[in-house]
Amino acid sequence: MSEPVSRRDLLHNVVRGGVLATLGGGALFLVKKANGQVVWQVDAARCVNSRLGDTGAEACKLCTTQCVVALSAVRAVNEHSKCGRCSICPAYFNITSAVDEKGLPSEKLCPRDAITRKPIGKADPEDPANNFYEYIIDEEKCDGCGKCVMKCKEPLGLGSIVLRVRYDKCVNCNRCAISRSCPKDALHQIPLEQALRPPELRPRTE
Amino acid sequence: MKSVAQVGQASWPVKQVLLAILLCLSFAPTLRAQAIPYSRPVETAPQPETIGGGYKTPAVQKPLPRDAVFQMLDVVLLAGAMGISIWLVLKRRNRKWAVALTIGSLAYFGFYREGCVCPIGCIQNVAVALTDRTYAIPMVVTATFVLPLVVALFYGRAFCGGVCALGAIQELVVLKPLSVPPRLDRALGLLKYVYLVLAILLAIKPALGRDFLICRFDPFVGFFRRTGAPHMLLLGGGFLVLGMFVGRPYCRYLCPYGGLLAWCTRLARRGVTITPDKELDCGLCTGACPYGAIDQMRAVRKDCLYCARCYASCPRDGDLARAKTQLVTLS
Numbered sequence: 174m175s176e177p178v179s180r181r182d183l184l185h186n187v188v189r190g191g192v193l194a195t196l197g198g199g200a201l202f203l204v205k206k207a208n209g210q211v212v213w214q215v216d217a218a219r220c221v222n223s224r225l226g227d228t229g230a231e232a233c234k235l236c237t238t239q240c241v242v243a244l245s246a247v248r249a250v251n252e253h254s255k256c257g258r259c260s261i262c263p264a265y266f267n268i269t270s271a272v273d274e275k276g277l278p279s280e281k282l283c284p285r286d287a288i289t290r291k292p293i294g295k296a297d298p299e300d301p302a303n304n305f306y307e308y309i310i311d312e313e314k315c316d317g318c319g320k321c322v323m324k325c326k327e328p329l330g331l332g333s334i335v336l337r338v339r340y341d342k343c344v345n346c347n348r349c350a351i352s353r354s355c356p357k358d359a360l361h362q363i364p365l366e367q368a369l370r371p372p373e374l375r376p377r378t379e
Numbered sequence: 380m381k382s383v384a385q386v387g388q389a390s391w392p393v394k395q396v397l398l399a400i401l402l403c404l405s406f407a408p409t410l411r412a413q414a415i416p417y418s419r420p421v422e423t424a425p426q427p428e429t430i431g432g433g434y435k436t437p438a439v440q441k442p443l444p445r446d447a448v449f450q451m452l453d454v455v456l457l458a459g460a461m462g463i464s465i466w467l468v469l470k471r472r473n474r475k476w477a478v479a480l481t482i483g484s485l486a487y488f489g490f491y492r493e494g495c496v497c498p499i500g501c502i503q504n505v506a507v508a509l510t511d512r513t514y515a516i517p518m519v520v521t522a523t524f525v526l527p528l529v530v531a532l533f534y535g536r537a538f539c540g541g542v543c544a545l546g547a548i549q550e551l552v553v554l555k556p557l558s559v560p561p562r563l564d565r566a567l568g569l570l571k572y573v574y575l576v577l578a579i580l581l582a583i584k585p586a587l588g589r590d591f592l593i594c595r596f597d598p599f600v601g602f603f604r605r606t607g608a609p610h611m612l613l614l615g616g617g618f619l620v621l622g623m624f625v626g627r628p629y630c631r632y633l634c635p636y637g638g639l640l641a642w643c644t645r646l647a648r649r650g651v652t653i654t655p656d657k658e659l660d661c662g663l664c665t666g667a668c669p670y671g672a673i674d675q676m677r678a679v680r681k682d683c684l685y686c687a688r689c690y691a692s693c694p695r696d697g698d699l700a701r702a703k704t705q706l707v708t709l710s
Contacts, residue, residue, distance in 0.1 A: 189532050189646040199509070200525045207508045210513030212444060242493070243606040253436045254426075293434060312440055340444035344495045347503060347591035364515065365444065377428075 211362040213349045217335040219359035222319035224239060225327055232319035235335055239351045240317075246343035247317035247336050247351065249287075251310050255333035258293060258305040263329040264321035265290060265308060280322055287314035312339060342366070436674025441574055450519045453492065457542055458526055460484055465534045469649060474691035477540065481547045490545030494603040497544065498523050499636040500594045502575070503582035510583045514530035535650035535684050539630060539640065546630050546678075550686060554623035556669030564671050567632040570636020575635035598629060626669030627684060639680040650680035655688060664689035 175213075178186075217223045221233040236247035261268065261277065265288050270280035281288070290306040297304060317336055325334040338360075352360035427434050467477045488494070501524035508516040527538035539546045561568070564565040568700065574592075596602075598615040601607025608613075621628050630637050644650070653676055655663055665673045667689055672682035678689070690696050 185646050186649075189648075192532060192643065192646065193529065196525050199505075200521050203505065203508050203516055203521045204518050207512075207514060207516045208518050208521075210444070210517045217710055241607065242604055250439055252439055252441075307437065309437065312442075319425050339442050341442040343444070344493055345444070346394075346495075347500065347594050348589065369441065369443075 179219075205264040210365040212340050212345060212365050212368050213338050213343060213352065213360050213365050214289050214368050215336045215338060216359045216361060219331075219357045220319075221320070221337055221357055221359070222322040223272040223326060223332060223335045224357070225332070232323035233356070235354050235356075236317040236319060239354050241346060241350050242342060243346060245299075245317040245351075248312045248339050249317060249319070249321055249334050250312070250337045251308050252333045252335065253307070255331055256308060257331045257333070258307065258360050260304050260306060261328075262290070262306070262325075264288065264307060264334055267360050268324075268329075282324060283315075284318065284320065285314045285316060287311045288321060302304050310334070320332070340365075384709050404519045414444070423609060429584065450517070453488075453496065454519055454522045454526070456487065456623050457523060457538075460542040461527065461530050461537045464537040468540065468651065468687045468690075469534065472687060472690040472696055474687040477685070477687045478550075479709070481550050484542050485544050485547035485551070488542065489548060489599075489603045495601040496520055496523050498527050498538070499543075499545065499634060500591070502577055502635055502639070503591050504591055506579045506582050507589070509587070513586075519673065528639060528643050531640045532646055533648050535644045535647045535680050535683060535685070536637075536640045537685050538599070539637065539685075543630075544603065545597070545634070546627060546684065547625040548562055548599050548602065549619065549622045549629060550684075552619050553626050553669050556626040557624050559625060559671055561674075563672070564631075570632050571635055571638040574633055575638050575661035578635055593635060626671075629681070630669060630684060644681045644683075647680055651678045651683045651685065651687075651689065653678045661694065663692045 190254050203329055215236075237245045264282060266278035267280040267282045270278045288308055288310050290308045292304045293307050316363040318338055322334050323338055324330060326332040327371075330340050352358070427436050448658070460483075463480055464477065467473050468482060488497070496519060501520050504514075504516050504520050505524050507512045508521075527542070530537050539681065540550075578592045581592050584590070596614075598611065598618045601615055603613045617628055653673060660676070662676060669688065670686075671684055672679045672683050672684065673689060
């Protein structure tokens with residue numbers, strides 16, 4: 174070195190080395206010991222909208238209103254394997270509305286028109302009440318208001334529609350704003366790999 | 380009443396009572412059957428095999444979170460943007476391109492990534508992960524927290540100038556900055572350390588009582604997400620209006636990560652330097668710095684936010700020199 178290192182520079186170098194070692198060591202420790210990805214998810218067993226026994230005209234809308242992203246990251250999802258494929262689906266129709274000439278309720282339930290259906294197999298146009306339908310929820314339209322979730326359960330439905338966090342929309346807040354206000358504490362952070370397993374294999378959070 | 384009951388019991392023949400009990404028992408199975416709660420098994424719904432015709436149950440939508448590759452891309456972009464910021468400000472001394480980088484960072488880290496992940500909030504995650512053994516922290520969060528600090532150890536607060544979306548949105552609204560009296564500036568600057576300690580203390584509480592103060596009271600994230608609680612949007616708007624006259628108020632007085640960066644920057648090898656000129660001691664740079672980071676014609680590195688305004692206003696350097704400004708002596 175052409176120039177002698179001043180005492181101040183030397184001190185700086187030593188302290189900088191110490192800070193670097195601390196940062197590096199800390200980072201290495203975190204990556205080795207605590208590395209993992211967690212996501213927020215709704216526990217259907219706790220959610221007011223899908224829990225049996227909680228019935229009412231009004232669904233809990235906190236998932237829609239409390240989420241920090243513009244259109245809530247919580248959306249209704251139809252578990253097709255559980256769906257009854259009913260012709261008069263209480264989550265698709267507003268079953269208290271007037272009956273039209275085909276014998277079906279005249280109004281839809283979804284305020285955003287996110288649920289569509291198509292007949293399964295041979296559909297009889299003359300007798301729509303005896304067909305089976307496949308119900309698809311358009312997750313781009315759904316805002317997770319929970320109206321359909323509230324209706325799709327005993328005694329009329331099978332509870333196939335549940336509220337679920339969409340991981341691509343969720344910004345994964347440290348403390349989910351919905352969980353902060355959820356009356357039943359139904360939102361929990363679970364490891365990602367666990368969340369991607371089907372819900373029936375998921376351990377219950379009690 | 381009591382006496383009547385006693386009399387009745389005494390007079391009943393045992394045989395008839397037993398018969399009555401037997402009769403009741405014979406009805407029991409029917410009663411039990413009625414007591415079974417109504418349940419409709421899932422099997423009554425038509426399943427793919429009963430529907431036939433090659434019907435397949437549609438898959439339940441399960442959109443995945445941002446791919447790990449893209450998460451790493453964020454870290455790479457963070458590092459890259461800091462590198463470019465250092466090159467533009469320290470080497471090229473070019474404000475125009477530095478502003479372009481700021482706008483780019485605001486667009487990507489702010490409006491596209493909606494302000495998450497940011498190192499300011501990562502303070503809390505790191506604090507929790509270091510104290511709670513069960514807490515999982517993604518590698519991306521650790522990297523986002525550590526990288527700007529490492530860079531600050533060598534080059535100063537390049538993160539604040541070139542990358543931080545919260546800084547960028549304030550950087551772009553600086554209109555007519557007033558100089559804050561130095562003593563007031565120092566006193567207000569201590570607030571960020573109070574905020575830092577408070578945020579860490581609330582974050583390392585047991586899992587149920589945990590609160591992430593920095594994320595909850597992030598004043599600008601509502602703009603990035605184009606939604607938010609009215610009071611937070613109002614607070615953000617307030618900071619932006621204040622920011623027109625006081626340069627980057629959140630960064631200088633509240634940002635807890637800014638505090639950490641300032642500490643690291645004290646050790647920096649290189650930083651923005653003001654070179655006094657023997658023949659031209661004009662001090663234009665001092666007037667140009669909206670952040671009070673030039674003290675007696677010397678850059679105060681720990682307060683320097685890498686905006687390169689000083690270079691842009693220097694007649695011997697930067698844009699003015701490149702434009703070949705003629706200096707005239709007034710006599």
